Amino acid sequence: MTAETRAVQRVAEKTVTFMVNGQTSTVTAMPDTPLLLILRNDLHLNGPKYGCGLGECGACTVIIDGVAARSCVFPLAGAHGRDITTLEGIGSRERPHPVQQAFIDEQAAQCGYCMNGMIMTAKALLDRNPHPTETQIRNELSANLCRCGTHLEILRAVMRAARPHSSPDPVK
Secondary structure, three states, X not given: OOHHHXXXXXXXXXXXXXXXXXXXXXXXXXXXXXXXXXXXXXXXXXXXXXXXXXXXXXXXXXXXXXXXXXXXXXXXXXXXXXXXXXXXXXXXXXXXOHHHHHHHHOOOOOOOOOHHHHHHHHHHHHHHOOOOOHHHXXXXXXXXXXXOOOHHXXXXXXXXXXXXXXXXXXXX
């Protein structure tokens, strides 16, 4: 690469500042770089997974300003000034978020590749609608793909996570 090419590349790069899991992050990269690559490669957050790269499978889901979003098709430039939450930002091994705990309790993971997208989508749903119906949960999760077939366990997990908000009855 020549010095001229490097200079043009630097001019095309953009510095973007955003919040990730409650901490300010500043990254310089090409503005069309997928947010997923920045989260995983620059910020070392491995909750969001690279699945299809087309925004179709949901493995890369993060929450941006309260809304579930596919980070593999979300450009870095669009993150400027935004509040982004990844799986790492909602709970820990010692203190899992209620949605994470519900997935554990219902044994809703088999290979686990879809779990990031399922959990983040469920969290975004429960944040805006703490009393979803089974149909609403199914509709919300319908765009997230699971190859292993734990759909019923995932559905039960989201219903369990909603239970503290909606009713004390156990999930059947």
